[in-house]
Amino acid sequence: MTTPAIQVTDVTVHYGEVLALDHASLSVAPGRVCGLIGMNGSGKSTMFGAIMGRLRPDTGNVLINGENPAKARKQGTIGYVPQSEAVDWAFPLSVRDVVMMGRYGGMGITRRPRRADHDAVDRALERVELTEFAGRQIGQLSGGQKKRAFVARGIAQGATTLLLDEPFAGVDKRSEATMTRLLRELASDGATILVSTHDLHALPALADEAVLLMRRVLMHGSPAEVLKPENLALAFGLDVLDRAESQDSTEPQHSPHAQDSEDAA
Ligand SMILES: Nc1ncnc2c1ncn2[C@@H]1O[C@H](COP(=O)(O)OP(=O)(O)OP(=O)(O)O)[C@@H](O)[C@H]1O
DSSP states (O other): OOOOSEEEEEEEEEETTEEEEEEEEEEEOTTOEEEEEOOTTSSHHHHHHHHTTSSOOSEEEEEETTBOHHHHHHHTOEEEEOOGGGSOTTSSOBHHHHHHHHHHHHHOTTSOOOHHHHHHHHHHHHHTTOGGGTTSBGGGSOHHHHHHHHHHHHHHHTOSEEEEESTTTTOOHHHHHHHHHHHHHHHHTTOEEEEEOSOGGGHHHHOSEEEEEESEEEEEEOHHHHTSHHHHHHHHOTHHHHHHHHHTOSOOOOOOOOOOOGGGO
């Protein structure tokens, strides 16, 4: 049997009295795109923290390609695209600097970048179609472009597992389509991708499989199965069913995110 790219087994996490993950288990095979969905506070970011080895579970364990997550992080095999809120966009770093950070994990921040590092950064920028923005301060990109800059950081570091926390929040449909295409291409090249999203409409085009999270994994199946209103109701509450009926759709939750535009950049 193939070793799962991401294996979360029986993970429980508390923040003081708050139970954020409750014996959650999840397995994602290499080359798959998996959507992680759940309401606010259902534990998605905590799940990412556990997978990245940034927090120590009270119970259970995580393996990345059969390795300890701290080791995977050190080796650069796991990359992370944070929520926009988690980034200080005013920081005086260019897009190229951000992508170059993907190379520091392997070489230590004290070493000057070498030709191979610059080449890897160039290739990553090209892959995410940001070459022309390389010199721009990171905060002066559109929402979708910022996300792609962080994907490029993961590509430059050679990550084979990518975690994306809300990559579609605050981006327009065109940026969403560009990101979806990019993630699908990376997966066909063998990368494993776990994406948390509130945008349920994005899931069928994006993901091979989806996980419903509510402190524990309520369901893990195809997007079509997970998006059935009766299954979404398990994670989002019964009002989802009412909205689904009124829209005559199996994709009941429209993303309320603010729009921005790549063209505005
Ligand atoms: N540092 C913290 N200290 C205390 N409680 C926390 C902390 N971080 C998260 N929590 C709580 O843990 C639970 C899970 O939070 P988490 O951020 O993982 O959820 P989420 O699904 O990512 O939410 P969102 O969709 O809003 O980003 C929530 O009840 C949250 O309030």
